[in-house]
Amino acid sequence: MDQNPRPLPGSTPDEMFPSLTPVQQSRVLAHGRRRKVTAHETLVDFNQQPTKFFVVVEGKLDILRVTDNREELFAVCGLGMFTGEMTVLTGRRGLVRIRAAEASELIEIDREALLALVQTDSELSDIFLHAFILRRVELIARGVGDIVLIGSSHSLDTFRIKEFLTRNYQPYSYVDLERDADVQNLLDQFQVEITELPVMICRRKVVLRNPTNQEIVDCLGFNESIDRTHVRDMIVVGAGPAGLAAAVYGASEGLDVLVIEANAPGGQAGASSKIENYLGFATGISGEELAGNAYTQAQKFGAQMLIAKDARGLACDRRPYALKLDGNERVPARTVVIATGAQYRKLLLENLSRFEGAGVYYGATHLESQFCIGEDVVIVGGGNSAGQAAVFLAQTARHVYVLVRSDNLAKSMSRYLIRRIEETPNIELRTNTEVIALSGNDHLEAINWRNQKTGEVERHKIGALFSMTGAVPNSAWLEGCVVCDDEGFIKTGSDLSKEDLQRAKWPLTRSPYLLETSLPGVFAVGDVRGGNVKRVASAVGEGSIAVSFVHQVLAE
Numbered sequence: 106m107d108q109n110p111r112p113l114p115g116s117t118p119d120e121m122f123p124s125l126t127p128v129q130q131s132r133v134l135a136h137g138r139r140r141k142v143t144a145h146e147t148l149v150d151f152n153q154q155p156t157k158f159f160v161v162v163e164g165k166l167d168i169l170r171v172t173d174n175r176e177e178l179f180a181v182c183g184l185g186m187f188t189g190e191m192t193v194l195t196g197r198r199g200l201v202r203i204r205a206a207e208a209s210e211l212i213e214i215d216r217e218a219l220l221a222l223v224q225t226d227s228e229l230s231d232i233f234l235h236a237f238i239l240r241r242v243e244l245i246a247r248g249v250g251d252i253v254l255i256g257s258s259h260s261l262d263t264f265r266i267k268e269f270l271t272r273n274y275q276p277y278s279y280v281d282l283e284r285d286a287d288v289q290n291l292l293d294q295f296q297v298e299i300t301e302l303p304v305m306i307c308r309r310k311v312v313l314r315n316p317t318n319q320e321i322v323d324c325l326g327f328n329e330s331i332d333r334t335h336v337r338d339m340i341v342v343g344a345g346p347a348g349l350a351a352a353v354y355g356a357s358e359g360l361d362v363l364v365i366e367a368n369a370p371g372g373q374a375g376a377s378s379k380i381e382n383y384l385g386f387a388t389g390i391s392g393e394e395l396a397g398n399a400y401t402q403a404q405k406f407g408a409q410m411l412i413a414k415d416a417r418g419l420a421c422d423r424r425p426y427a428l429k430l431d432g433n434e435r436v437p438a439r440t441v442v443i444a445t446g447a448q449y450r451k452l453l454l455e456n457l458s459r460f461e462g463a464g465v466y467y468g469a470t471h472l473e474s475q476f477c478i479g480e481d482v483v484i485v486g487g488g489n490s491a492g493q494a495a496v497f498l499a500q501t502a503r504h505v506y507v508l509v510r511s512d513n514l515a516k517s518m519s520r521y522l523i524r525r526i527e528e529t530p531n532i533e534l535r536t537n538t539e540v541i542a543l544s545g546n547d548h549l550e551a552i553n554w555r556n557q558k559t560g561e562v563e564r565h566k567i568g569a570l571f572s573m574t575g576a577v578p579n580s581a582w583l584e585g586c587v588v589c590d591d592e593g594f595i596k597t598g599s600d601l602s603k604e605d606l607q608r609a610k611w612p613l614t615r616s617p618y619l620l621e622t623s624l625p626g627v628f629a630v631g632d633v634r635g636g637n638v639k640r641v642a643s644a645v646g647e648g649s650i651a652v653s654f655v656h657q658v659l660a661e
């Protein structure tokens with residue numbers, strides 16, 4: 106059995122368990138009370154929602170990992186040290202047991218008081234957050250938790266579950282069918298057939314056979330502490346960069362914010378191995394790290410997050426609006442920020458994801474063009490974005506192949522772009538052609554394509570493929586509540602014509618604000634919005650800007 110594949114943190118115990126100074130302790134005490142505990146008294150139990158947070162004034166606490174009713178010492182919390190990790194912020198069930206190692210005196214504060222404290226005391230906030238994150242990373246590295254995943258490295262569902270758990274910072278142990286001789290024993294123990302893999306053993310009791318993300322979340326109780334009945338100031342749908350930005354700004358400015366995310370936080374950016382063009386990160390930042398930081402930041406400010414929950418519809422006929430979830434559940438909101446992004450149409454190639462960001466790109470900006478100066482490149486697609494990319498890349502690349510499945514470009518591309526392509530000597534159009542294979546090691550090295558008419562297959566040593574086959578916005582779930590353009594991207598602000606507003610029965614004398622849809626108080630940000638530039642930075646910018654208009658709507 107191996108531990109889940111996270112890098113070891115390399116943090117020292119001092120960093121994970123810093124001691125508060127007497128002055129800092131007194132600032133915590135101002136929000137709580139002193140409490141004396143006897144030796145061996147259990148203060149927080151494993152698998153319970155955290156309600157208290159402690160600082161040790163005298164004595165010490167044992168932090169225990171619990172597996173199959175066996176306890177193992179994870180850490181000792183000594184003088185001036187404090188308890189807690191990410192579950193204190195999220196309100197999810199705890200991963201460890203905390204027990205007094207000896208008779209001790211503590212400062213005890215309630216979780217709500219701690220959440221208020223981290224929003225007002227920036228010094229303590231930094232100390233707590235830093236320690237909580239390091240502790241969670243260490244728990245993940247040691248596979249602490251009560252989840253075992255049994256699967257195969259060749260199975261897409263195993264990959265999905267691993268990715269889901271990792272992106273939700275959930276520790277787990279992984280047993281690989283192909284590599285681990287003990288698998289059969291484990292399967293026998295839980296009466297599972299090999300054909301039922303991947304299997305997740307949750308809390309050592311519940312056996313989930315190829316569970317959906319929703320089933321995983323239900324078993325782990327991720328969403329159980331979140332109230333869904335009271336009217337929120339703002340509900341954000343989608344926790345990609347746009348939604349997370351809205352959540353951070355909204356919650357930090359005092360709004361009662363709930364985020365509804367169909368999968369895991371991070372959106373498309375969360376899956377990006379390295380984002381190199383995001384301001385302030387000169388050496389790039391992985392999507393996972395960016396999303397993780399934003400997620401923690403949103404929770405620090407008090408935003409709550411429903412994970413693995415699809416918004417199925419918007420009840421838009423009266424205010425407050427309500428987001429429709431599974432099973433007729435409705436969550437009411439005064440304002441809504443739609444940040445559900447778009448799905449890039451992808452080439453149906455088995456190993457595509459291996460080369461995404463490593464030779465396969467979905468945008469052709471200056472950054473990507475730097476990767477292929479003087480090289481041959483392939484562009485797949487016959488729309489305007491493909492045409493623009495071809496003309497742009499032809500300035501620096503040696504040769505640009507444009508591959509389309511149709512007979513010509515006339516139906517899909519603007520005339521001026523077709524002419525530019527025809528006039529540019531190093532652009533070559535290949536019609537009736539589709540990519541059939543990609544190959545390479547760490548990076549794309551060669552592409553095979555086939556002419557559908559002649560059946561002829563060509564293989565070219567090319568390390569850059571630009572997939573420009575368009576994006577489909579995730580807006581169908583809105584069932585016509587807001588006006589969209591012909592491709593389904595949501596129209597906002599001045600893009601909404603008089604006719605659009607008349608058709609939508611816009612009820613106010615004012616025009617829609619920037620980023621506001623045809624429904625007052627409902628905003629659209631990021632990739633799902635018509636006219637948006639599909640970049641992490643613009644998604645983050647729009648998510649944060651929308652919040653200032655949310656304030657104005659709430660004040661109306």
Ligand SMILES: Cc1cc2nc3c(=O)[nH]c(=O)nc-3n(C[C@H](O)[C@H](O)[C@H](O)COP(=O)(O)OP(=O)(O)OC[C@H]3O[C@@H](n4cnc5c(N)ncnc54)[C@H](O)[C@@H]3O)c2cc1C
Nearest residue numbers: 343345346347367372373374416445446631632639640641
């Ligand atoms: C492979 C790849 C690499 C990229 N690299 C870069 C890069 O290097 N630099 C850059 O600037 N941009 C990059 N981009 C583009 C960038 O990732 C997107 O522009 C950005 O993520 C858009 O953010 P968003 O929040 O609008 O949408 P998304 O990131 O798509 O997030 C939308 C979220 O909404 C959720 N959702 C959808 N429907 C529902 C629903 N009904 N209910 C609840 N939740 C829902 C989704 O699960 C998702 O988490 C890349 C994109 C891809 C695909």
